[in-house]
Amino acid sequence: MKILSYQPFSLFANGGGNRILRRLYQGKEAKVVSLVIDGFSSVLPNGNIKETLVPAMPVHRPWMRWRLRNLGMWLRDVFFHGLTTRRIRKAARQMDYEVIHVVDHGPYCAALCVDEFLEGKQLWVSFHDHFNTTKSNAENTRRLWQHATRRLVISEEIAAAYSRLFGEAQYEIITDGVEAQEIRQPSAQIGVPINIYFAGLLHLHYIPLFKTLADALDRLSNDGLQFKLVLRGTQQLNELNDRQFEVDYRPVTLNNADLKAELDAADILYLPIKFTTPDFYLYSLSTKMVGYLGAPGAILYHGPADSAACHLLKNNQAAICCGALDTDDLVASLRALLSSGEQVSIRAKELARNRFDLKTIQQRFWAGDLTGVDR
Incomplete structure (x- = not known):
């Protein structure tokens, strides 16, 4: 089975969606080719899967700011949409x-969701975010x-929402996973100083969460x-x-060994979710x-109490959850x-083994077996 992976980012750039795909394709990279549509880069990073880039015109440049940035986005998403689609x-x-x-x-x-490309082919679609x-x-x-042959959803919540909006259909929960050797023994002792860890860039909407965290740590x-x-x-x-x-x-x-070592050294793993975008937090899993x-x-966990992540963690008693600023x-x-x-x-760790075992997730993805569908 040969897969054409089509997405708006390189598989080898930094990001959650990129990581999910890399992990799904891990060990079977020779069976995958990647088609990237990107309006923010004209160069692809190196990786072990062949990638083809179609730049969405006009490609964003560092000097495109304020009104020029907005104009560039309108030209890319509206004016040149037909041209870029034909190039894809x-x-x-x-x-x-x-x-x-x-x-x-x-x-x-x-x-690519047209007859020319779907005739005699399968269409698998990953729904990571609303x-x-x-x-x-x-x-x-x-x-x-x-039109999908398989619907690969990040959470039960997004599957339920899309079933209401677009019609009942079979789906599977396919997410990122944890390898068995990545699961460590729980810490029995807290270090001095107490090590709190977070990785990632922050949007402005996350700053109030970090201010609240800082005030709490000061106290x-x-x-x-x-x-x-x-x-x-x-x-x-x-x-x-x-x-x-x-x-x-x-x-x-992007060094996984360094990142894993930092995770393993942490006493507290801080997971903030912004309060400002319900369509994000109600359906997505980080x-x-x-x-x-x-x-x-x-x-x-620090974020909305009704988020998909909070429901999962709280129902499995796998985190302490704070639902307020x-x-x-x-x-x-x-x-x-x-x-x-x-x-x-x-x-x-029990949740990781039972729901997020990477080997099991990979096997389900590559098997393409709809008999084990989650409903």
């Missing part, structure tokens, strides 16, 4: 495949949902506890200046969360985590 299809005609695997993301996601958050639209997502520091906040690939935050705890900023890296499940430390609440959550972190971590 021209590139796809040169590729050999039996399955098209599409990520429902971006304005061009349904470009279309309102991905620059797609309801019509593209409807078309992909209704606990004044009570005699010591903390070190490790931030990997995160921009400098003024809200973290002049605090009672150490902040360690580290640069972006790849960061999946990686956290296998680490020795315990997860501190309130310092008192977060202090209480941190105290609870420090007193029961080992038990929380034990249950997180």
Whole structure:
């Protein structure tokens, strides 16, 4: 089986969707070719899967700011949409495949969902995020949902929403996973200082969560506890200046060994989810969360109480959850985590093995077996 993987990013760039696809294709890269539509880069990073780039015109340049940026986006997504779609299809005609695997993301996601490319082929579609958050639209997502041979969803919540919107259909839960050797023994002791870890760039909507975290850590520091906040690939935050705890900023890296070592060194794995975009938090599961499940430390979830991630973690008692931007609440959550972190971590490992075993997920993905569909 030969797969044409079609998505709006390189498989080898940094990001959650990229990571999910890399992990699904792991060990079978020779059976995959990748077609990338990207309006923000004209160069592909190196990787072990052959990739073809179709730039969405006009490609964004660093000097395109403010009004020029908005004009560029309108030209790319509206004025040149037909031209770019034709270029995508021209590139796809040169590729050999039996399955098209599409990520429902971006304005061009349904470009290959036409008879010319589906005749005698299978269409697998990954639904990682709600279309309102991905620059797609309801019509593209409807078309992909209704024409797909397989619907690979990130969560039960997004499957339920799309079934209501676009019609009942079979689907499978396919997410990122954790390899058996990545799962560590839960930590029985807390370090000094207490190591709190987060990796990733932050949108403005996340800054209030970090301010609340910093205020909570200051209060606990004044009570005699010591903390070190490790931030990997995160921009400098003024809200973290002049605090009672150490902040360690580290640069972006794609080195999995380094990232895993940092995860394993953490006592608390901080998982913030912004409160401002319900269509994001109600349906999506963070790849960061999946990686956290296998680490020795315990997860501190900080975000909306009705999110897909909070439901999953709380139902499995795999994290301490704080559902408010309130310092008192977060202090209480941190105290609870420090007193029961080992038990929380034990249950997180159980969740990782039972639901997020990477080998099982890969086998299901490549088997293409609809008899084991989640309904």
